[in-house]
Amino acid sequence: RPDGESKGDEFWPNSAAALLNGVILHLLYKHDRENRPLPCPTDIMSFLSSPDKSTEELFTDMRDYPHISPEEFLEVPEVGEDGKPLKDENGIIKRKKNPLKEIYGEYIKDFRPFAHKDALGIKVKSIDEIRVALQQKIDKGEKIQWNSVDEAGLSVSAPYHMLLSHPKVAECAANILNGAQQTTASIMQTAQTSLAIYQDPVVQNNTAVSDFAIRDLLDPQQEVSLYHCMEVKDIAAVKPIARLFIQMICSKLIRDMKFETDPNKPAPKKQRLLLMLDEFPQLGNMKCIELALAICAGYGIKVCIVCQDVNQLNKEYTKDNSIGSNCHVHIYFTPNIDSGGATAEAISKTLGKRTISTTSHSDGGGGWFKGSDSVSQTGRELMTPDEVSHMSSEKELIFVAGHKAIFGDKLRYYEHPFLIKRTQMKCPATSDTVTRVTNFEELFQVHAADQEAKEEDRRRVLEDRARKAGLSY
Incomplete structure (x- = not known):
């Protein structure tokens, strides 16, 4: 939908x-x-x-x-x-x-x-x-x-x-x-309802042609940053466009990635890509992201998902979703107070428990210098849900697969000059490093390389079949 x-x-x-x-x-x-x-x-x-x-x-x-x-x-x-x-x-x-x-x-x-x-x-x-x-x-x-x-x-x-x-x-x-x-x-009515947003003149002008090709994002010959921003008041209206756009990026990039299997040929150079999805649950249920998380890292793509709490994810993807388990790194700030405390409880369970030793003395009724001591060990949450909820806003919890949890200090960009300088960079009015697709000729040029690759694969298959049959091709 x-x-x-x-x-x-x-x-x-x-x-x-x-x-x-x-x-x-x-x-x-x-x-x-x-x-x-x-x-x-x-x-x-x-x-x-x-x-x-x-x-x-x-x-x-x-x-x-x-x-x-x-x-x-x-x-x-x-x-x-x-x-x-x-x-x-x-x-x-x-x-x-x-x-x-x-x-x-x-x-x-x-x-x-x-x-x-x-x-x-x-x-x-x-x-x-x-x-x-x-x-x-x-x-x-x-x-x-x-x-x-x-x-x-x-x-x-x-x-x-x-x-x-x-x-x-x-x-x-x-x-x-x-x-x-x-x-x-x-x-017909269902299809027309889905396309109603494209009748807006602003949307119509911005979707008439393509100002860039998705393949540019993973082109090692050029570095491209893409920002897709939505005004708060327009989120509900343009959400279908944002969902379609992100789904196209995921499916296109993963589909077109190539691996060199010939050991005598150098592996193709990869352009790493970070897909930063702020307020991710606002986009609704996106199965493509949930499925892509498990394999996208092998294609040079990393996904950073930002959400307010666990409840947001569970609402859209149910409690049995695989988003969290497919993320290599988890970063938690002090969670907001929610009705069920689901986020704080989830963090507490993820931290696990530590062992506490307690010693008790029994005199056996024989006075101070008689009796025995017993040592018992019990498990205690490293941080209880209450302690997680009251964690300092200056701290954060970091979970990296295969490593112990990190209780670290939060870095605020406005306290570091080298990060402040990055925020002061002006956005260019136009870009001259991307592949524009404004007509059929440019569209065919974009797909020409893909077509040549398919023709080459077809030729190799025919040659292999001919060789096995003892024929020449």
Whole structure:
């Protein structure tokens, strides 16, 4: 849920999330094909709230939209400015790629419509067979009806528009079209409610493009500090944006981290990152943080979680949460007085007990110089909950995994000149060290390295298979 509240039936937010995934995918392809700016959350809201189309018309258009061009499906040769085919370094003619086939493989599951007499008129079993048959028709001078409707707006029997539509977008649209009207309306309303914040002009302007790429935060070639500040009066309103932003950072950084497994190659240099989350419970339940804490340290990421007391965490994550157990260092200041004393009691239990020896004398009724002494040992809390609650504000308790607790002095930044100087640094108006993503060209450049890495992995797999089969690749 955008606000982190876990209440009510999960069907509606899950269905709305699936709808938004399909719409985002649709708008990315649509805006790229139509040479429009990068879509932003406001565009998603505008799409779902289209005033000139009914829900059925909206999702029918979405289902049948040509997300790739006929040239991409046919994989025609690429040509230069002189009109001649382009060739690669091996002298092989370059061809346009079908991105849907590269991502999903055989994305057409039912080939029966293509065997109809109004279509190919022959049985086909793969996308490549369809592509070859269509190319033969084109070579004969036949016109292919790629759209789902003709110039008069009437539906056509030829199923060729299915070849150009994104399969996952089509599935998303079909789910909405095939659902009950009341169910569809509720899902739409849930999605629109989640996006309402993006109708604010200030939010719209600040989310229209990306002023930096998340990968910049772990780029060893540059040092970047990112501050995400919220006014107290705006916390409730912008919390969904903050939650989405932090979740994107965690998932993107952890997903994209790479380790060098070849011992002959140097390990990639890491840029360490500190994710400081002040007033963390105010963000609501963020499962991504709870899951990431256990593994993020291995990716060069440290998370510092700041909260007022244990009750705040327990309220959002229940008493059985794993946040505390996945933190290597715990620092406690004097806890505030709460109704159950949960924080003070938790600190006292974490400190453990110390052994106290007591000696008692028994004279056995025989006078002062007779009798015996007995020594007993008992356990006593190192600090009782009451002592923890009354701990000096100048002190702090530090717990480091594998070490004894530290009872230390609190450092106040305003008492140390070298820390005061840091607070006096002015914030730069703009930054020239980050990767801006303001259009599709810049977006493709950001992902070019990832695409090359995937191509390299694919090539190595094919080479390994060929080598094991005794073939050359």
